[in-house]
Amino acid sequence: MASGGLSNDVVGESSVLTHECGVFGCVATGEWPTELDVANTINLALIGLQHRGQECAGIVTGTGSPSDRFNDHRGMGLVSSVFDTHALSNLAGNLGVGHTRYSTQGKSEIKNCQPFVLENIHGQIAVAHNGELTNKNSLRKEVLERGVGLRTASDSEVIAQILCYPPEKREGRDWVERIKYLMRRAPLAYSLLIMHEGEIFALRDPFGNRPLCIGKLMTPVDENHVEGYVVSSESCVFQSIGAIMHREIAPGEIVSITKKGIASLDVVARPSNKPPALCIFEYVYFARPDSVIDGQMVYGARYRCGQQLGVESPIEADVVGAVPESSTPAAHGYAAQVGVPFVDVLAKNRYIGRTFIQPTKRLRQLAVAKKFGALRENVAGKRVVLVDDSIVRGNTMGPIVKMLRQGGAKEVHIRIASPPLKNACYMGINIPNTKELVANQLSVEGIAEIMGADSLAYLSLDGLVKSVRNGAWKTSFDKNASDNISNGNSGDKEVGHCVACLDGNYPVDLDW
Structure with missing residues (x-):
């Protein structure tokens, strides 16, 4: 010894580092029901994200109709062993979200496999989460004190339950207010996909600790026609599914993806105007070398x-x-x-x-x-x-x-x-x-x-x-996102990284 x-x-x-998970979502454009094989597109993408989680995988799809239930399939093991032809044939839908997991919270068992599906008064939601909450104890206590029972030790289930809260001082299903409440209560760490009816909400925590990007799925016979929009933990999967990179999601940004297009809905500010805190080990180890993060290739x-x-x-x-x-x-x-x-x-x-x-x-x-x-x-x-x-x-x-x-x-x-x-x-x-x-x-x-x-x-x-930042460029947002930021809803577009595992200075106080 x-x-x-x-x-x-x-x-x-x-002896090695392992990441918690990868997330992916897909929404078909045009008339529904779609001819796009949404489930298989997600399956292929999850195979490309396998390096981010190898314990279990899951896919949830929906038609977009409020009267239809979600289809879902989850299993333990690698993506290729979880989804066979029969499983994929039972996942018909016009949109869907997928997840591949490595556990840091909660045991490696099927009940912790995502996406989580919950039902509230406005219908079903499916939630896929990459990251870990730094204030999970207080948030878990908050959920339990509201009389909500939890099935797992996963902080991802806590996120899903908080999203089911009625928005403060509002009537109805205002999902943006629900999401903003979560983001104000939980400053990091997450990239998150939330599917409800015919819409996927995609968001990063205000510090941008986990990467998340959007792509356009192009029709093979017509490279100018978009047949779907996709959102992924990493851009490396886009080429393998016939998609092209559109842009990265900004820290704190909430994006809506529907069959009609992509819209930036709001940007939640970081506490005390602190700098962004993308995990620097995405560059060192976690991300695939052909992924683009902060505008530069990881390689x-x-x-x-x-x-x-x-x-x-x-x-x-x-x-x-x-x-x-x-x-x-x-x-x-x-x-x-x-x-x-x-x-x-x-x-x-x-x-x-x-x-x-x-x-x-x-x-x-x-x-x-x-x-x-x-x-x-x-x-x-x-x-x-x-x-x-x-x-x-x-x-x-x-x-x-x-x-x-x-x-x-x-x-x-x-x-x-x-x-x-x-x-x-x-x-x-x-x-x-x-x-x-x-x-x-x-x-x-x-x-x-x-x-x-x-x-x-x-x-x-x-x-x-210096090596990481020398190649980074300020993330390009669409016009709505840029307007949200310039109006003071977030900090500036500076590049910043979390190096807490190296110097001990964490972006926020920890509630562990």
């Missing part, structure tokens, strides 16, 4: 992080390699900056998905060997720089270094394209408590020693922020 209670055993999935941000890492921490070496796959762009950037060739040093078994905790020490130690193999001809006799995106518990890197040395590597130098993780996340990422974070317990030199590396260096916080 290393100091601080940290073991060099491999514990599988708990480019990761590449610049690698370049900056090369500026800050060069080392004499023969080759630069990456821990596949999210760190590969950073490794290319590092190699280009220091003038050392990039080569593949590890082969990844692409058929290994989630690696569960193994029951014995020997099996835990073999977990990395199941996922990676050293490319001996590329490392034998070489001084190797190994680039990774982050270190969490530090359980995986040690066996990888050992593997490279067994492959003949003369030296192994670790370079991490983000700063040391020292603090827990309370906004939807499963960063463990601080005592389990290796960077919180050991010095950089101590971490290098337990990993068996010749040296270890991290990208600085200033370097990370």
Whole structure:
């Protein structure tokens, strides 16, 4: 055992970061019933968002008629195993929302699978949520004190119940007022889709902690004809379903999507005019490299992080390699900056998905060997720089270094394209408590020693922020959204990021 209670055993999935979930919605245009296969479109999109959640998945569709009930199907496991031809055939509809989940609150069981469907006096709503509420305790108490029973421990169910509250001082179904009440009570963290009758409301929390973007689904035979509107946690799925990027949703913005089009309804201000707080680890690790966030491709941000890492921490070496796959762009950037060739040093078994905790020490130690193999001809006799995106518990890197040395590597130098993780996340990422974070317990030199590396260096916080922001541009809104912002309903359009897991400064006070 290393100091601080940290073991060099491999514990599988708990050694890496996992995101809570991904959301997707689709609304067909034109006359209903539509010929567009809404359910299969959502299914294909969820497969593209599988990296954001792998425990369970669900789809809810509707005709848009107040008299018709929603169709829904949920299941445990990967999207491809949850939705077969029979399941999709029972999800006919003109619009729908989908969700793929990794749990941070609530057990991994079917009752926590989203989208949640509730009924109030104005009919059914379906709610799909990405994120985690920072004031979940007070909101849960508020719901329970109103006499509402809760089936799950999920804060997403709390959101759904709050949306069923009657809007203050208003009559009827005013969904915008309901949503604004939720957003004022819960400043972060969420991207949220709410389906009611023939409309999907899409919104981001006022800090914009989770990404959300809108696309237009084009007809294959007529690229100028829009046959549907889609909204997604990430833009990477658009190409695979025949959609094009329209725009990102602004922090605090409420957007309505119907068969007639897209409308910006309002923008809720951030408390005390604080800056935006997009999770910076969307760029470092979570998002697919072909996604666009804050107007820039994630790949480019990761590449610049690698370049900056090369500026800050060069080392004499023969080759630069990456821990596949999210760190590969950073490794290319590092190699280009220091003038050392990039080569593949590890082969990844692409058929290994989630690696569960193994029951014995020997099996835990073999977990990395199941996922990676050293490319001996590329490392034998070489001084190797190994680039990774982050270190969490530090359980995986040690066996990888050992593997490279067994492959003949003369030296192994670790370079991490983000700063040391020292603090827990309370906004939807499963960063463990601080005592389990290796960077919180050991010095950089101590971490290098337990990993068996010749040296270890991290990208600085200033370097990370600069690398990410240098490629970002102020998000483009449609005219209504721009008017909402210019009228003072939100802060400015500045780019800003949450780095609380790195520096301990959280965007808001926590109610945990």
